[in-house]
Amino acid sequence: MIGKIAVMKQPGQIEFQEYDIPAPKPGSIITKVLCSNVCGSELHIWCGHHPKKSGGLGHETVGLVHQIGEGVLTDNAGAAIKVGDRIAATYFIACQRCPSCLSGKLNLCENAYSFWAKQPEEAPHFHTTFSTHYYIHPGQFFYKVPDNVPDKLAAGANCALSQVYYGIDLSEITTQDTLVIQGAGGLGIYAIALAKRKGVSVIVIDADKNRLELAKEFGADHVIDMREHQTKDDRIQAVKALTNGRGADVCLEVAGVPEAFAEGLELVRSGGKFVTMGNVTPGKTIAIDPGYITRSQITIIPVMRYQPVYLYKALKFLSENIEKLPFHKILDTEYSLEDVELALSDSMSRKVTRASIVMK
Ligand SMILES: [Zn+2]
Ligand SMILES: [Zn+2]
Known part of the structure; x- marks a missing residue:
């Protein structure tokens, strides 16, 4: 099975690459991306104002469990996990072994971007979320998404809301x-x-x-x-x-x-x-x-990133308040994966407030 990734060759320029979907290693999960939002940090990368000058883009996402690596039985709140479940993961790693993690500051993990920063040529390829699939590594906390939280909102929970x-x-x-x-x-x-x-x-x-x-x-x-x-x-x-x-x-x-x-x-x-x-x-x-x-x-x-448990709290907060507040107005426009470049330029020019890349 083949998956597709939007790759920035240099700031302001997107191409698409395809790779075989890898089998997840023990402790890992592969998701089928449902939706991925354009965040301010993608815009910094897109216009060259970020240390990352090329590679995949996207980190705010929600997906369906596609394949589960050995040993993964539950999410980080203890809920049983099976193929087809809708989950959201922290966009960074908390390795729980580096000095920052060992001091309790999981948000400052020294290995936070050890995968996100890799080029897509390097296995397991699906390091970023403007793509059909996404590889979740051991150290990325993930949680089941409550049924009443729509994809676009769930996708943003792992960044803006948790932070x-x-x-x-x-x-x-x-x-x-x-x-x-x-x-x-x-x-x-x-x-x-x-x-x-x-x-x-x-x-x-x-x-x-x-x-x-x-x-x-x-x-x-x-x-x-x-x-x-x-x-x-x-x-x-x-x-x-x-x-x-x-x-x-x-x-x-x-x-x-x-x-x-x-x-x-x-x-x-x-x-x-x-x-x-x-x-x-x-x-x-x-x-x-x-x-x-x-x-x-x-x-x-x-405040840099967040303690991973805040993703759990954020999803719970959305679930409890979905009827009370006009959350749908925060995320206004949908784009297909093929239109990533348009989603980025429309976001850049503030034509849209918050764009979502929705997989078909
Ligand atoms: Zn973000
Ligand atoms: Zn760490």
Whole structure:
């Protein structure tokens, strides 16, 4: 049996390659991909702003169990697994043997991308998810997807939702607190949903009218439109006006630009927390004021990937809230595998919010 993989030969250029579907090694699983979403990090790769300059693309995915390697009897929550089950896996490996894993920080595994980074020529070929099949290795935690969670939503659970969920938990934000979110893309919208469930008051900053509308639909208490509050000082004042002149208890940066990092520090009250996960490209710098950080004693919490169990929590969260929130509006457009290039360019130009590659 032959499978097909979308391969980026160089930034901005896709070709397709075909390989025999390999038999899974002990502890591994091969899935038949149902759906795979275009994530911001694919766009970084696609336009050459990422260390990965060629190879397969895609990491947010849901698939059907196609073949099971020896020894795999259950998912990581203990549910029995059989061919045909719908599962989602972490997009990274937690080897549970490296110093980071052994210190309990599975999200910082030193072997996280040992397969994802490989070229498709190298067996077992199906390292990425813009493809008909996907190879899940030992060390990739995977979970059965609840029946009421649609494919497109389940596909995004292993990245945006799990990561935001982990970040919000790390902030220890609680009822009565105020959270300001910089950016109302997919991560920002998920953050609103998670924070509102905790009874937190939420302020969202973005420059896009549609995104701010969606933010309100997900329960944002206040939105700050950057087209009306054009300067950093305007926005700081707007947040202070909504927080008794103090600033938010926690700020979450999911905007992905260094300017948002510098600004976010000043949106937080004295003793507050600043959680940052949008800025993922090293080498982009911005001036910050260390004296201000010391004097206001802000805790800065960077978030890289997530503890694998957060994928389980994320799927459960979607299942429990699917009827309550308009999740379908986060993922707006479907493309076929053959149209990966179009899906990437439409995402790049923001013609679509979040594109999904759906296998036929
Ligand atoms: Zn992603
Ligand atoms: Zn490890």
